[in-house]
Amino acid sequence: xxxxxxxxxxxxxxxxxxxxxxxxxxxxxxxxxxxxxxxxxxxxxxxxxxxxxxxxxxxxxxxxxxxxxxxxxxxxxxxxxxxxxxxxxxxxxxxxxxxxxxxxxxxxxxxxxxxxxxxxxxxxxxxxxxxxxxxxxxxxxxxxxxxxxxxxxxxxxxxxxxxxxxxxxxxxxxxxxxxxxxxxxxxxxxxxxxxxxxxxxxxxxxxxxxxxxxxxxxxxxxxxxxxxxxxxxxxxxxxxxxxxxxxxxxxxxxxxxxxxxxxxxxxxxxxxxxxxxxxxxxxxxxxxxxxxxxxxxxxxxxxxxxxxxxxxxxxxxxxxxxxxxxxxxxxxxxxxxxxxxxxxxxxxxxxxxxxxxxxxxxxxxxxxxxxxxxxxxxxxxxxxxxxxxxxxxxxxxxxxxxxxxxxxxxxxxxxxxxxxxxxxxxxxxxxxxxxxxxxxxxxxxxx
Amino acid sequence: xxxxxxxxxxxxxxxxxxxxxxxxxxxxxxxxxxxxxxxxxxxxxxxxx
Numbered sequence: 006x007x008x009x010x011x012x013x014x015x016x017x018x019x020x021x022x023x024x025x026x027x028x029x030x031x032x033x034x035x036x037x038x039x040x041x042x043x044x045x046x047x048x049x050x051x052x053x054x055x056x057x058x059x060x061x062x063x064x065x066x067x068x069x070x071x072x073x074x075x076x077x078x079x080x081x082x083x084x085x086x087x088x089x090x091x092x093x094x095x096x097x098x099x100x101x102x103x104x105x106x107x108x109x110x111x112x113x114x115x116x117x118x119x120x121x122x123x124x125x126x127x128x129x130x131x132x133x134x135x136x137x138x139x140x141x142x143x144x145x146x147x148x149x150x151x152x153x154x155x156x157x158x159x160x161x162x163x164x165x166x167x168x169x170x171x172x173x174x175x176x177x178x179x180x181x182x183x184x185x186x187x188x189x190x191x192x193x194x195x196x197x198x199x200x201x202x203x204x205x206x207x208x209x210x211x212x213x214x215x216x217x218x219x220x221x222x223x224x225x226x227x228x229x230x231x232x233x234x235x236x237x238x239x240x241x242x243x244x245x246x247x248x249x250x251x252x253x254x255x256x257x258x259x260x261x262x263x264x265x266x267x268x269x270x271x272x273x274x275x276x277x278x279x280x281x282x283x284x285x286x287x288x289x290x291x292x293x294x295x296x297x298x299x300x301x302x303x304x305x306x307x308x309x310x311x312x313x314x315x316x317x318x319x320x321x322x323x324x325x326x327x328x329x330x331x332x333x334x335x336x337x338x339x340x341x342x343x344x345x346x347x348x349x350x351x352x353x354x355x356x357x358x359x360x361x362x363x364x365x366x367x368x369x370x371x372x373x374x375x376x377x378x379x380x381x382x383x384x385x386x387x388x389x390x391x392x393x394x395x396x397x398x399x400x401x402x403x404x405x406x407x408x409x410x411x412x413x414x415x416x417x418x419x420x421x422x423x424x425x426x427x428x429x430x431x432x433x434x435x436x437x438x439x440x441x442x443x444x445x446x447x448x449x450x451x452x
Numbered sequence: 453x454x455x456x457x458x459x460x461x462x463x464x465x466x467x468x469x470x471x472x473x474x475x476x477x478x479x480x481x482x483x484x485x486x487x488x489x490x491x492x493x494x495x496x497x498x499x500x501x
Binding site for chain 2: 019
């Protein structure tokens, strides 16, 4: 019986998959990051005896337990949609990654069991706190392993390895060129994403509450979330560079599309998001340094200088190479490609911008952590500092969506044809490419 | 409009058109709707505990 080519009315089947995966990943990344942040917070509470850590960890664990259903439901719906709408492609993936998918399913199961157990035995293990903290970290580990398995599949779709033997099929497909950088990129990204969202949530609650005790707690939560968000964000440029280098070497046409071609505007969009997050975070740090328990005017002045450099380096990143901005919608000025913008070239200006941003980022967070060690007067933050945190939270979601779109659209190249697996399976689920790992299944699929 | 459709490459087989643009924005709208409503619902069921 031939496999039918089902489509979805009005929005089409590609949009269905994109919507389900993008929505799912916004929950899944938060859950992985939040579980590890909550477990770390619980550990810090155990060590420092400060109540804020324990209260925060427990509330976040409860929220994660409740949020798990949404993330899981979207994942199941996505798999159902993929099986139905892209049956040949799904069969190919299952043939190559059967064991990987199986391990992922069990890691997912392990994560559910341990996360629920972790939250449920919170009081029961109150006097065996070390053991309870381990529960949290084990749950985070299972989540990371599930992510690692699916990263092997996602990276393979963009940079499939050439396969000539059965051994190649397993080892080279799993450890393809971009698997490790993608996994690192997402590992770091989970913390940053969850941290910014926590900071934004703390800011929102801070502005809404009128009780002094609550204001102090939510002020602290915004600060704690931002340390995670910004601290991990500033590692991303170097890891992202490694990831792009892998794409350039293994999928050069895909690289050209997103870095130099029709879709290079998505990277301009990305640096705008990064600019908002870094400037807002640094401004928050500068503001917060006014409320240290022990006055630290020198640190604050240094942080003001860092804010200036942050703004300078982000501007360097945003300046376009030429005035051929988005030619498809007519955003071309003067002679377009022929009009180069001063300070806009990748080498050396963008490199200076990215490296400078990282160095200043490490510098300012070191200053801030130094001040954190002496303590802050909580509950005195201004409204504007909380708006900065909320801006970071909104922007980090936009960053996630933009980056997801970028990676997946790189495989479309020029759409002639676009690929589901780069140079291997087309969007129409036709198998091409002589070294395509899916080759043995070709005869079976066409019968 | 065709140029914008090409930019978004939202067609299924490299034939983007106005429908592709429409689908792109419907997709973006759905992502944010699902995300915010699921988050909001989770907050709502957790806040009174």
